[in-house]
Amino acid sequence: MxxxxxxxxxxxxxxxxxxxxxxxxxxxxxxxxxxxxxxxxxxxxxxxxxxxxxxxxxxxxxxxxxxxxxxxxxxxxxxxxxxxxxxxxxxxxxxxxxxxxxxxxxxxxxxxxxxxxPPGAIEHLLNRQSMLQEVSELDLSDCHDAAAAAARDDGCGGGQQLQDDGPNDDKMQIWALYMLISSIVWETGYGEFGRVGVPKQLFVNTDPSSIPAAVMRAGLSLPLVAKPLVAKSHELSLAYDPISLTKLEPPLVLQEFVNHGGVLFKVYIVGDAIRVVRRFSLPNVDVGDLPNNAGVFRFPRVSCASANADDADLDPHVAELPPRPLLEILARELRRRLGLRLFNIDMIREHGTRDRFYVIDMNYFPGxxxxxxxxxxxxxxxxxxxxxxxxxxxxxxxxxx
Incomplete structure (x- = not known):
């Protein structure tokens, strides 16, 4: 009892x-x-x-x-x-x-x-740092190296970096999302339908004044999206310059911002069912305008719930949904490896490409x-x-x- x-x-x-x-x-x-x-x-x-x-x-x-x-x-x-x-x-x-x-x-x-x-599987997904940690237990070392190299060569994914002062288990965890996506791509061979990666990321749990130096060591490029470590904390920030990085509040994950035409794809998974909804997102950032955009821009979440873009008059290259076979393979592998049946992933298409996608977030039992x-x-x-x-x-x- x-x-x-x-x-x-x-x-x-x-x-x-x-x-x-x-x-x-x-x-x-x-x-x-x-x-x-x-x-x-x-x-x-x-x-x-x-x-x-x-x-x-x-x-x-x-x-x-x-x-x-x-x-x-x-x-x-x-x-x-x-x-x-x-x-x-x-x-x-x-x-x-x-x-x-x-x-x-x-x-x-x-x-x-x-x-x-399962509550244990949910807990992993709620923590952005340890999200998908179980991939580290897969016997995929050979494919991981090859997939990671391929992703870097393609400019898709680029890997995730950690601060030198982080604990060893955290270093393994912060690689988890990138490695999982890379291994799925390598094992399933769905490259014919598109390339999927994860933006470069940096886990920060130190004094804010040291963040700019850590970002430089990790090789991340501005602007950066700052995400609270706990996924249910939906307030995000976009930092445009080194000074703005010192105004952030760790612990958090910094993620390179990828231009994606102001539209993201909410991919809902319910068991075997997949549904995709377009949402308006942050507009593209012109690198040449960075000096004019100093500071931290705060926003509630990457996509606004009320800003459904399905009926909007969009550039067809921006609005085109990810290929169905790609989504089916990705959803199937994530279900199997996460042990979850109710979750969603946020995907974006790199602006100017047709088949280069990034997974920027995952959530259990979304809206x-x-x-x-x-x-x-x-x-x-x-x-x-x-x-x-x-x-x-x-x-x-x-x-x-």
């Missing part, structure tokens, strides 16, 4: 208001045995912050889910998980050691329940509510997880939290 207690510990999104879930009395088992089995609802227990629940569980999703026999039930975090349900699927986006421990214990006690997604038709994609995905007949379980009243 999982022990009770409040979940989240105040870390990140772990602080969620408790919701009481009332269960209808169980029918007598002998009567059930004599009666023909009726179609049973697919019960999805969810543990989300109130903000996330509101944006994700929109009326159009709830309505379609009901029609398809899917019931969303709020998890009461004041009670042990094993005392609730029964659930077919647990959907969550909470952080914190206590929540991870409770969920792992629940998974061990109830292996028949699908948990979306699917902004994805057109997400209610159909998500309900189909949930139903696809049911691979066998479930035993008849007690049904719920319409208490959906």
């Amino acid at each position: 999982v022990s009770g207690g409040r979940v989240g510990g105040g870390e990140g999104e772990g602080e969620v208001a408790a919701v009481e879930v009332a269960a209808v009395a169980v029918a007598d088992e002998e009567e059930v045995a004599q009666a023909p089995a009726a179609a049973r609802e697919l019960v999805v227990g969810y543990a989300l912050t109130s903000k996330k629940a509101k944006s994700f569980l929109q009326p159009k999703l709830r309505g379609l889910a009901r029609k398809k026999g899917i019931l969303f039930v709020a998890i009461d975090q004041k009670r042990p998980l094993s005392d609730q349900g029964p659930f077919d699927i647990v959907l969550h986006k909470l952080t914190g050691r206590e929540w991870q421990q409770l969920l792992e214990e629940y998974r061990e006690e109830h292996p028949e329940v699908t948990v979306l997604d 699917y509510g902004k994805m057109p038709g997400y209610e159909h994609v998500f309900t189909d995905f949930l139903l696809s997880l049911v691979q066998k007949e479930y035993k008849r379980r007690p049904s719920y009243s319409s208490c959906e939290g």
